[in-house]
Structures are given as structure tokens and as C-alpha cells.
Amino acid sequence: MNDIKFYGADWCPDCRRAKSYLKENGIDFEFVDVDLDEEATKRVESINNGKRIIPTIIINERSYTNPDNSVLASVLGINKQGVIQLYGADWCPDCRRAKSYLKDNEINFQFIDVDEHDWATTKVEKINNGKRIIPTILINNVAYTNPDNAYLRDILKLDAEKQTKTYDTIIIGGGAAGLTTSIYAQRDRFDTLILEKSTIGGNAFLTEKIENYPGFQNISGPALMEKMEEQAKVYGAEIKTGEEVTDIVNRDRIFQVKTKLDTYSARSLVLATGSTYRRLNIPGEEDLIGSGVHFCATCDGAFYRDREVIVIGGGNSALEEGIFLSGFCKKVKIVNRSQEFSASKTYVEKLPAIDNIETFMDKTSVEFVADEKGLFKALKVKDNNSGEEELISADGVFIFIGLIPNTTSFQEFIDLNEKGFIKTTGLAQTSVDGVFAAGDCREGAIAQVAAATGEGVLASYGLRSYLKE
Template structure:
């Protein structure tokens, strides 16, 4: 478990101080008296280059030599409002969002990486009824599963002031399109604000490898998005994550952008909210999401190392992510409803070279099967030629069957087509003067990072014309 070792002695004032601080904040620890344990003395000397400095603490396999209470608070997540422990992973977008929010508001938190500690993964599963849902945040040992910034503000009594500055443009969505719009707008000396409800990077951030972005033969999605974010900030863009927009109003040529926590003001708006993964809509899907059913190989693939998985879909995303998963999973079974893949030949040809990938073609997904404990067991399918039903067993499944635009919040603000995509004309202009759209949420958009950056450039020219 998350044991804390405190090497010290009863006569040591700083040891007494450290013990009292841990006790006051209900932090469990094991005290090892160096006067009674020669091996403990030797370990303290090894840690401190031959010096017998106490107290020396070991917290999650890292040593701290005579830390003061401020350092202990920072390492252990101790605050006036309680002790904060964040169970998550570096690749998790909502973990990144939560960590940024806590840091921005001066909240100490202890980050516990579920990829490094088996006990941490087990604790997350116990809290979430078998689901590996992160971030899971404990505040004084009370768990909260993926709390948004509004909930964290309430729980930690954070004072959030209303933003009074009027930005030249407010970009809703921090994917490739939104970041590119910001870069170009800032170069035109327009103050930009990016509001992102989760974390910067959008779907590209969740892509393990990108091989068709100009200038890079191969680059990871997170790395490419980090470069774009860094560039936007370098030019002066303000970026706020965890801000979900719930309303847009226009009065006297100024747009009021309301989020769950506050209100922002801007002279123009860009909608670049991207898209989310489409679900199958079959029995037991909702119940098993997060507990066997997933939509992001980069996010959740690590949970299935050396295990058997199913990938549903036949497009580029399905094959690309299936190939990625095959690199560390025991086996990958690709299920597709048609006789032929719709993916590009590059991906189809790769399948034949990978021994642990098998394909199940021309089969419709009927329902997900769970075991007696309610955990994922397999997928029931029907052969389209014979109508024969069978069950494909696995430890988990990843669904890649297309995208749905994130535009529900704008259906009464701008014109959408019958599929929910934002309709635009000219320089990314919507039906409302001063509101523009770019990226996967726009009608006719191509769901590729390179295309999204191009649309961001187009939107920036629309902003320039409108503001001037």
C-alpha cells in the first residue's frame, strides 16, 4: 500500500515535529527508530551520502531529508480544507485537467500514478465498483470520481473571480483547430482566450501515433498537441481548461460566454468543439463503459497488457488503434460488420504482418456479455450470411465506429445540419455574425489533424475581417 516510512529517533526535535504534523493530518506512517535498528541507520546514511540526517522520510519510493511542514503539505496534498489525493495517470486527459486546475488555485495534492502501483489500481476499482475510472480524487478519504472543476471549486472552497476582460476572440475547444486559430489570431495582435472543457489537444491528444501530419514522418498525438499548445501560449493566448460552455449570448456586439463556473466576454467567438466517439447502442453497453468497454486505446490500452481484447470497426481509426494495441496485448480480435474494411490499404496490408491480430468480418454486434460478477466477458455477434450467433470472448473491447459532433449546446444558437454539424460559409462564418466554426464540428470537415489546422487558419482570417 501507500506506506510512508519515517526514519528518526525519539530525541530528535524535527522527528517529533514531523510525526506531530502527520498525526494532525491523519496521515498514516511507519516510524523506524535508527537508534534501535542498525540497518535503518545504514539506509539513512546511504540516502544522505554518508550523513546520518533525520528525519528521513520515504514516500512512494522517493526520499525526503528533514522536510519542513510546507514540503510535507505539498508532497502529501495537505490543505486547510483537507488532504487531497489524486489517483490517475499521465496519459489521462481529465487527470491533466484536474491537476492543472488544482495547481492554478494553489491546492496541494498527492498524485498517485495507477500505472506504477498495483495497489492504486485496485483501490480505484474498489471505489468505482470494478471500473478503472480516473481521475479518482480523495479529499480527507472521501472519494469523488472524475469531479469537474465546478465540483472541485465547491469541495475545496476555491474562490473563482469573474473574468472582466473583453477578449478579441474566445475559442471554444482546444484541439488542433482551436489552437491554430489562436496562433494566427495572436500573430494578428488579437487577444485570444481558449476555453476547453477537458484537456488541450482534443481527439488528437488521444492518438498514440500520427503518421500523416506534414513535417513529421511519425509523431505521437500528445507530443504534437503539446507543441501547438506551447506555441499558442508563446504568442500570448490565454488557455483555461475544465471550462464547459453552457450558454452564449450577444449584446451590443459583445458575446457573453457562460461556463458552469463563471462568465467570459469576447468580441468574436470560434466554435471548435470537435467530436466524440459514437456508441453501438446495444444491450449492456452503457453498464460496461469504463469496465471492459472503452473508446480510447491511448487512454485505456495499458490496462490490457498481455490480455485479449476486441476492436470493433473497420475504418482507419479502428485498424490504426488495433495495430497499436497489438504491440502489447496478447491478442486483438477485429470485428467489422462488412465484408471489406473501409480503411486505407496501408492499414489493411499491415494486418497480415501482425501475428496476434485476427479478423471477424461481416458480423453484426448484438450485445455485450458480462460474467456473474457483472464484469465484461465478451461480445455476441451475428454472422450476416448465416444468421448464426456466437460469442467472442475477451478481457475488454475498444469501439471505433465514427464520431458525433459536440454541438448540442449550440443547436439554438447557430444553424446545424441534420447530423448536428455546424453549417458555415466563406471564411468559416456561421449563421450568426461574429461566430465562426472550425474543425470536426463543422459540416464537411475532414477528421484529420492537418485538415483541422487548415480550418483554424481559415477561421482566423474570418476573425480578422470581422474585427477590422
């Protein structure tokens, strides 16, 4: 059997993305929840040299750490034509010929070596009435015994002219801004495609509790984003996750959007790529990411149940996530470089009533310290008044010091400001005609879910005006 064991958790965005991709392509796998299985957590750490990284997927005894959809497609043989598995051996001339032909035509296939897996030999014999004939190639579970290149060409329709659909608009980014834009665009009868490199929801999906979104006194980030996604789909938006954009080309007012998996065309674009967590860039940070240093409490907090953690930052995100962690961590130590928190009073006023939160004010983080196993053990800080340094020990640390826009791939395409945010005018129009921007990646945007939906409305009005011209 094709043995696939998937180590992950339901709260993990990349786990949801990978699970969705496998299910969409009919790939069977065993899911092991690391939150419910302590041995699974240890296995993940063992595979990843002590780092708790999910999803970790084992395919026929080989492990893949957080593979994107293009890697999964390559390893498992996922194509537009279907799932392709080639049962063969390295010494087999026809196997080498078939593999070469598929590679030359950019066809993904999963190579299963019959010399390595007894179950593979058994399957080949069963398909071929007891004969061990290789290559035996399965395309969507239909078997073809040693097909020559001409036959492969015909059954895979490699000579067929490629038909490329042109959408009215492609939205790059599936957070609140992108989803809202798609809802409005589809209501205007514009054919819309959303390309999201990870999973739908953006940073809002990683938020445990949202208390300031109109209409909901209290709703989780995943629940709110799932409602938005459902609404976008109801109105007809097409959504593809795991599609990381690598290039955009403007050809005669038609935009060619290239991803790791495919190329898509549209008459207009909306850039809603959001932002990512800012790093401290101090000694030890890079080496300890995943080994005790984290940027998402919702994603990685469960690893620290009944343990001590540090939260670095003094804004809304830092206090919100610190309060969330206090619900199941033994101790939460909040380190802030200023004398006062910059977070709203709503969050600051909650802290005194939480017994297991301790604050360290006016302290600058200077180094992440590792133990003899290479795992995080302490944060070195400097007192801003006395200059004295001290170690604050903990089992893990979470950094919340702001966001940076996800616009690196657009540097040569549109105008950005000095901090990398997209410059816009009027109805979210960028420097390129027909290209709009919405959400946290846009200059002047407010990093709030409610604001992001407004950004999406603004962009939708801009593209409506452009497309109707």
C-alpha cells in the same frame, strides 16, 4: 493535514486537466500512477464498483470520480479570491452563519469538520494559540478567527464592482483547430481566450502515433498537441481548461459565454468543439462503459496489458488503435461489420504481419455480455450471411465506429445540419454574424489533424475580416 490522494495516469487527459487545475491553485496532493501500482488499480476498481475510472481523487477520505474543475472548486474552496477553508462543526452557530453567508455570495469553501479529523482540531489550536475557536477560516493560508459577515465581505471584496474583460475572440475548444486559430489571431494582435472543457489537444491528444502530419514522419498525439499549445501561449493566447460552456448570449454584438465556473465576454467567437466517439447503442453497452467497454485505446489500453481485447470497427481509427493495442495486449480481435475494411491501405497492409491480431469480418455486433460481477466478458455478434450468432470472448472491448459533433449546446444558437454539424459559408462563417466554426464540428470537415489546422487558418481569416470591419 488536508489529505488528497490522486489516482490517475500521465496519458489520461482528464488526469492532466485535474492535476493542472490543482497545481495552478496551489493545492498539494499525492499522485498515484495506476500504471505503476497494481494495488492502486484495484483501489480504483473498488471505489467505482468494478469500473476502472480515472482520475479518482480521495479528499479527506471521501472519493470523487473524474470530478470536473467546478466540482474541485466547490469541494476544495477554490475562488478568484483564492482558496478558502472553513474549519468548524455542524453544531457551531457561528460556523452555520459563516457557511450560509459564503453560500449566499456564491463563494466556494472547503468545510473541514473538527469533530471528524483530529489533525483539524490540532491545526485550529495552533492557529489560535492553543484555543479551540471555530469557525477558523483560511483564505490563501491566512487565518481569520470567527470573522463576522461584514469582515468577510471586506476581505473577500464582495462589494467590489465586477470587472469583465472583453476579448477580441473566444475560441471554444482546445484541439488542433482551436489552437491554430489562436496562433493566427494572436499574430494579428487580436486578444484571444481558449476555453476547453477537458484538456488541450482534443481527440488528437488521445492518438498514440500520428504518421501523416506534414513535417513529422512519426510523432505522438500528445507531443504534437503540446507543441501547438506552447506556440499558442508564446504568441499570447490565454488558455483555460476545465471550462465547459453552458450558454452563449449575444448582447449588442458582444457575446457572453457562460461556463460552470465563470462568464466571459468577446467581440467574436470560434466554435471548435470537435467530436466524440459514436456508440453502438446495443444491449449492455451503457451498463458496461468503464467496466470493460471503452472508446479510447490510448486512455484505457494500459489496463489490458497481457490480456485479450476486442476492437469494433473497420476504419482508420479502428485499425490504428488495434495495431497500437497489439503492442502490449496478448490478443486483439478486430470485428468489422463489412466484408472489407474501409481504412486506408497503409493500415490494412500492416495486419497480416502482426501475429496477435485476429479479424472477424462481416459480423454485426448485437450485444455486450457481462459476467456474474457485472464486468464485460464477451461480445455477441451475428454473421451477416448466415444469421448465426456467436460469442467472442475477451477481457475488454474498444469501439471505433465514427464520431459525432460536440454541438448539442449550440442547437438554439446557430444553424446545424441534420447530423448536428455546424453549417458554414465563406470563411467558416456560421449563421450568426461574428461566430465562426472550425474542425470536426463543422459541416464538411475532414477528421484529420492536418485538416483541422487548415480549418483553424480558415476561421482566423474569417474573424480577422469581421473584427477589422
